[in-house]
Amino acid sequence: xxxxxxxxxxxxxxxxxxxxxxxxxxxxxxxxxxxxxxxxxxxxxxxxxxxxxxxxxxxxxxxxxxxxxxxxxxxxxxxxxxxxxxxxxxxxxxxxxxxxxxxxxxxxxxxxxxxxxxxxxxxxxxxxxxxxxxxxxxxxxxxxxxxxxxxxxxxxxxxxxxxxxxxxxxxxxxxxxxxxxxxxxxxxxxxxxxxxxxxxxxxxxxxxxxxxxxxxxxxxxxxxxxxxxxxxxxxxxxxxxxxxxxxxxxxxxxxxxxxxxxxxxxxxxxxxxxxxxxxxxxxxxxxxxxxxxxxxxxxxxxxxxxxxxxxxxxxxxxxxxxxxxxxxxxxxxxxxxxxxxxxxxxxxxxxxxxxxxxxxxxxxxxxxxxxxxxxxxxxxxxxxxxxxxxxxxxxxxxxxxxxxxxxxxxxxxxxxxxxxxxxxxxxxxxxxxxxxxxxxxxxxxxxxxxxxxxxxxxxxxxxxxxxxxxxxxxxxxxxxxxxxxxxxxxxxxxxxxxx
Ligand SMILES: N[C@@H](Cc1ccccc1)C(=O)O
Numbered sequence: 001x002x003x004x005x006x007x008x009x010x011x012x013x014x015x016x017x018x019x020x021x022x023x024x025x026x027x028x029x030x031x032x033x034x035x036x037x038x039x040x041x042x043x044x045x046x047x048x049x050x051x052x053x054x055x056x057x058x059x060x061x062x063x064x065x066x067x068x069x070x071x072x073x074x075x076x077x078x079x080x081x082x083x084x085x086x087x088x089x090x091x092x093x094x095x096x097x098x099x100x101x102x103x104x105x106x107x108x109x110x111x112x113x114x115x116x117x118x119x120x121x122x123x124x125x126x127x128x129x130x131x132x133x134x135x136x137x138x139x140x141x142x143x144x145x146x147x148x149x150x151x152x153x154x155x156x157x158x159x160x161x162x163x164x165x166x167x168x169x170x171x172x173x174x175x176x177x178x179x180x181x182x183x184x185x186x187x188x189x190x191x192x193x194x195x196x197x198x199x200x201x202x203x204x205x206x207x208x209x210x211x212x213x214x215x216x217x218x219x220x221x222x223x224x225x226x227x228x229x230x231x232x233x234x235x236x237x238x239x240x241x242x243x244x245x246x247x248x249x250x251x252x253x254x255x256x257x258x259x260x261x262x263x264x265x266x267x268x269x270x271x272x273x274x275x276x277x278x279x280x281x282x283x284x285x286x287x288x289x290x291x292x293x294x295x296x297x298x299x300x301x302x303x304x305x306x307x308x309x310x311x312x313x314x315x316x317x318x319x320x321x322x323x324x325x326x327x328x329x330x331x332x333x334x335x336x337x338x339x340x341x342x343x344x345x346x347x348x349x350x351x352x353x354x355x356x357x358x359x360x361x362x363x364x365x366x367x368x369x370x371x372x373x374x375x376x377x378x379x380x381x382x383x384x385x386x387x388x389x390x391x392x393x394x395x396x397x398x399x400x401x402x403x404x405x406x407x408x409x410x411x412x413x414x415x416x417x418x419x420x421x422x423x424x425x426x427x428x429x430x431x432x433x434x435x436x437x438x439x440x441x442x443x444x445x446x447x448x449x450x451x452x453x454x455x456x457x458x459x460x461x462x463x464x465x466x467x468x469x470x471x472x473x474x475x476x477x478x479x480x481x482x483x484x485x486x487x488x489x490x491x492x493x494x495x496x497x498x499x
């Protein structure tokens with residue numbers, strides 16, 4: 001019998017009495033598993049091999065699991081330290097044991113929450129006692145998995161899974177045995193024929209294509225996993241936000257990332273010598289060192305609002321105000337600078353009420369990185385200009401907007417902004433942790449902001465955090481899983497923005 005070379009090799013490597021897996025065959029023949037799978041299916045079709053399938057579960061260590069396999073589970077390290085301090089004789093203050101154990105950060109909580117559960121001892125009024133427990137099935141299982149050995153105890157596996165120390169995956173293992181026809185074929189002798197996997201220009205021009213045998217396609221063969229490109233979750237969320245706001249009748253604003261303090265702060269009635277001025281810790285720029293052009297008349301009206309206030313009984317800040325400060329350049333700490341440019345008529349000319357505008361743009365703050373803060377993030381800025389607006393309109397708009405993302409349990413908390421009165425912070429519950437997280441800031445612009453801009457009706461406005469919205473939608477618990485250098489690639493591949 002004539003067979004293509006891989007098929008011939010697979011047939012020769014198969015046995016009539018012992019099942020051999022495709023992985024074993026591939027390793028033995030030095031071929032890729034998908035190549036061997038292709039050959040196996042062809043041989044099955046010829047009746048030379050019998051293929052059996054078994055669904056099995058693959059278990060591998062997560063990064064954290066690998067770390068504990070190497071260093072020891074945190075609760076075991078705590079127990080070791082406790083024994084070194086003789087906590088099996090008399091309870092020892094917890095701080096001492098933790099110090100001795102060398103556990104750090106989140107590991108301490110992990111150790112404490114597993115310590116008593118696993119019978120390593122008791123924790124009582126800040127003191128820790130230790131038993132003489134030695135055995136630890138979880139630690140043993142980690143070591144086995146690390147060594148590529150199977151673990152059969154389902155209870156232990158599911159505990160490790162819950163602790164995020166292992167990841168489990170279903171897969172199909174195919175094994176082959178020779179059929180009688182296969183044995184006969186082998187005994188009669190197999191001749192190898194060269195098969196060609198791909199038609200090339202050379203085969204065509206030389207006419208060789210007429211002689212060769214082509215390998216058949218097998219659409220059932222396991223193929224290498226291909227991960228296609230996809231839109232980033234944050235971009236998906238931003239696009240969805242824009243669609244929703246456009247659907248609610250809003251138009252989009254744009255404008256500079258680097259802007260003068262005038263548009264970022266002064267137009268918003270932020271006093272120049274007040275800590276509020278730096279309460280976002282904006283990044284100040286050395287170059288460009290000052291704004292080229294500021295609207296003269298508006299500058300004068302803003303100056304006067306700061307110094308004298310607005311209206312008959314208006315009162316200013318009674319503190320120095322200089323044009324030099326207003327001309328300083330910053331990376332914008334909020335996109336309310338855009339709202340100022342639009343409301344003043346500077347961006348698209350005078351606007352007659354009613355008007356609705358929004359932007360979904362990046363802002364920059366010198367914050368400390370943590371699970372809910374990044375140095376740059378996207379703000380969903382927006383405002384509505386109309387006669388007789390009230391807080392009800394503001395709340396109604398948020399309720400309608402967030403409902404589109406399935407968020408129906410908004411909470412509002414009174415807040416302070418130098419430029420709005422009243423002001424409200426918005427909160428929503430995280431779907432995984434249940435924690436209440438801040439998702440936005442809002443309010444009605446004060447007369448001290450609107451009058452210099454020449455706006456005679458009401459304006460309600462807000463700045464919402466896109467990343468926080470994305471956390472609520474996707475269930476991400478750390479903003480750094482969403483973007484930045486630590487972003488979790490698996491999470492990004494699988495996360496969906498649903499609405
Ligand atoms: N600028 C505010 C958001 C805001 C905009 C407009 C009005 C009120 C609040 C912030 O960055 O938090």
